[in-house]
Amino acid sequence: MKWEKYLVPASLDEALKTLAEYEGQARVIAGGTDLVPQLKKKERTVKCLVDVSRLAELKGIHHQDGLMRIGAGVTHQQIAASPLLRQTAAALAEGAAAVGSPQIRYMGTIGGNIVNAQPAADTAIPLLALDAEVEIASKEGVRRQPLEDLYVRPGVSKVDASAEIVVAFRFQTLHGKRGSAFARLAKRRSLSLPILNAAAVAILSKDGALFEDLRLALGPVALTPFRARKAEEALRGQPVDGESVVEALVIASEEAQPRTNPLRGSAEYRREMVKVLLGRALERAVAAAKA
Amino acid sequence: MMSKEFSFVGKRVPKLDAPEKVTGQIAYGHDMKLPRMLYGKILRSEYAHAQILNIDTSRAEALPGVRAVITAEDIPDMRIGWARDHPVLKAGKVRSVRDEIAAVAAVDEDTASEALELIKVEYEELPGVFDPEEAMKPGAPVLHGEAPNNIQEKMRQSYYHGDVEKGFSESDVVIEDRLTLPFVTHCCMGTSFILADFSPSGDLTVWSSTQMPFLYQRDLSMVLGIPASKIRVIKAPVGGAFGSKLDMYPFEPICVLLAQRTGCPVRITYTREEEFVVGPTRQPVICDVKSGAKGDGTLTARQVSMILDNGAYSSWGATTPLVMMQTISSLYRVPNVKYDVVVAYTNNPYSGAMRGYGNPQATFVVETHIDMLAHELGMDPMEFRLKNANQSGDVTGQGVKITTCGLTECIEKAAESVTWKAKRAKPDARGVGMASLIHVGGGARIYPSDGCGSTVKVDDFGKVTLISGSTDMGQGADTVMAQIVAEELGVPVANVTVVNADTDITPWDVGAHASRTTFVAGNSARLAAMDAKSQILEGAAENLGEKAEDLDMKEGKIFRKGEPEESIPFEKMVRSKHFRPDGDIVLARGWYEPPTERQDKEFRGNISAAYGFATQAVEVEVDTQTGEVTVLKIAAAHDVGRAINPMAVEGQIHGGVSMGLGYGLYEELVVEEGQVLNPNFADYALPTALDMPEIDTIIVETDDPAGPFGAKGMAEPACIPTAPAIANAVYDAVGVRIKDLPITPEKVLKALNQKKESEEEK
């Protein structure tokens, strides 16, 4: 017996109530692409699953006043196919397009990808670079929290999926002299977890010559999705091409702490690749910002 | 070559079983159920090497729904495998994590799994040995008492022809290297299965995924002590085999024992994890190779010394050196060859037969060195290959009699397809590489008989049934057999049904291995069809008052030779032969035994009636920043004798190439301290549709006189030269030589960095 009850609430309120009734013995399920394998392998046990994948409150990709709001129940497929996101948050659309396989993208949601808390989750890295904020609903109401503060360690986030529900992600859209991009290295072109992934957001000066600001994210180079803050610092106010970029990439590769994984590559290789992938993401982000 | 006029040979006939497969109607072993059927599951070792102190099955036995729990204590000491070194259930000691300790039969799979969790085993862990070189050193942990140093005498072999020392001394260039090859595995999409059922009178029927029903019947009988005459083996539809189902493994007698104990049919199907960990692998190889050539490009000598990781027990893996030997002795003309091999036990999962049977490893070694020699000599690697290519009529130093050989044409056509001359040795990060192969194409005599029997029966309505000893594993053998019978007999393919893989019904055959089915079973079917035809024509001649030799039959019609306009439907003649005083039915037979010999003690002899050749040329692009290799195109030119079904031949080539590409770039079963770290499709990376490049299949026909309509075996070869061709292309692209598969980005980048460093030093 993997679980004893499977409930499909009709509203967010009902879902929260149901979770409360089970007092920690129930858990949110969205696409199930992470949770079902974990339950099958008995890495987790629950009494009841509360399916949020069809809640209207968790749907939709909306844009208002420079703010993007993506429901936590939106699937990777929907993100990858959204012209709006392709245009204003390309890194995220590219990250979502890289997840698993078509089937997994049709099933898996962005909310599940974040709460599952893998340090190289393919939407977490771009969302981190986009400086996203998370809306979390609980019995007590809705709270907002920067995405970055959500992580504890691999597989563990601060969202208690037995009581709380992530409703949406919000971030500033990239318009004007802003651009973003995502880069990824994997064993093969489909169905494989990243050896390394990287996302960059570039915010350029009016003439497009300098980095007014930038945000760089990487995985898996730490216990949680990682912001390369020292590299960002080094580049802020610097020209978009030339030595400073090369130096910043070296800094990023030094602040990153990748580990050796017998299946996905050595620490040294991954460290080396930080420079390459981040460099590529940054270059494309700059090109997008200039366009 | 003159193209003969055929009605069905050479035609793209769709697979006979395809309609059943596209509708989901076909029942694979996994879909089969019998009334009262129980589900079997096996408890395996937690340790790679350990003493079993105690096994407590009492809680499992008490679980409702459990019908039987067995351990080694409950059965006689049974040993299986090529070296009879493999106990079916382990007592005393476990030697790898795949080891079977106990088995359960229960009413459903969940109950069986739960029961396994309730079995308590106490172990005392023993030091293990996981590297075959370490295993042979004095003082290494010993796996089998009868094999000190972890080697059995018959697992050490040496071959030579000519004199390599002399050869090297006459060479202008000599190179030496160490190459290593990893564990890889078949990854059949359908896992292994068996369903065993006893009749009330004690007759055993098994539905199995085996590739060799008759040897399997013999093996089951031997290990279980049940007379073979009371065992019926039916090969059920399988989801791929690729050699993995060539042996009998412990789960199979275990399943029969569970059926015996419970009096119920029992089915065992492997989980994906079991398929990865428990199923056999291709042998990892550590290889030292030395090659020499003269300044003009003539090969002089080749010396190869290999150490194979056998794993903890022996399956056919231990015999793959026999196939490796053929490539080492006979791929390209080499006057002096020496080959030494030793197969050592380790506490790793064990190795078995896998598509190519040692040849992918041997070809990687030989073709890497051929390429390196060419560069050393400053020759175009293609020209170097052409210069040393085998030719029709050659008898190699090992006694391999090459009757037909399309190697030169394969090299030329593959090169042309990738515009070799234009693309080679260019300064960009793109490159081309090639590799060739030799493989048995007319059976392989490794058993006293390499034959196959067939029966052809023609009924009163013109339905032709071929009852063939052959085994179709999804490769399409049935369709090819039907085409051969239709062609020879002169009836439409649609009239022909093929029945096979049931030891109660079909005549004997040694099994689906060594790319032998089209050749051996095809010849056998053809003989039976010829017999049927003469029976029909004789009947018709009597009926019509003609001479049989003046009549012929085509597309189901009988006519006077040269006068096809005036004809009679053949089924009418079959009926008239049947329904008359002293009538007879049409029931024909064919037995084909290839004209080959077993090797002598020095491993010389012509074990196959024909040999297949091929060359694959690939174009790659290397990302010099990440080390990623992208294969842009693969041209695969294969000498198949004749393509009886070009669509099936292409299908074999495409599938083989993707397996070879996986071997070259992605695949490795990562085994650390005897534990398999990636027993799943996420971490063991098969190529996906997005990873496959354009494949140009080039069929070279050499019309082999011994083959059915000229055909030679071709199924294994497709996966053999791909990996070395890719490695050679990577060298052409960026000048680094990867001597250790798979060619991961990390290895390429490391090599590129080393190359840069050494260039800077200069």
Next chain:
Amino acid sequence: METLTMRLNGEEVTVQVEADALLIDVLRERLGFMGTKEACGEGECGACTVLLDGRPVTSCLVPARKAHGREVLTVEGLASGGELHPLQKAFIEHGAVQCGYCTPGMLMSAKALLDRNLHPTDEEIREAISGNLCRCTGYVKIVEAIKAASAG
């Protein structure tokens, strides 16, 4: 036990299922639709692909209750009125089937593609079946067959 009502291959079906049943088990074990294959059970091979409201999903990861009130299409539902689906015909004629174990899942992924894109490029076809592993064919003839079944 929970009640599951779905439109399976065009017909309404109601079954009682264990709360933790997965869609693949309901299809295969409860309803006898054995065409859907399980080759990994972890979402990593696509053999178990079915269409849920027209979208390709790996049924080995889908809790059966997710199908409640929805449409499920399996390989058994592709042919209609005794006529094979054009994809099925193309798979047969182009030699896209060898052992056939991946075939049902491939067909479903291909159908999902053609339902939203009548004129896929080769690259789009490869992309659409990139979650379906095949060990026999190297995918070449599968891509050819899907192309042939598309509107060109």
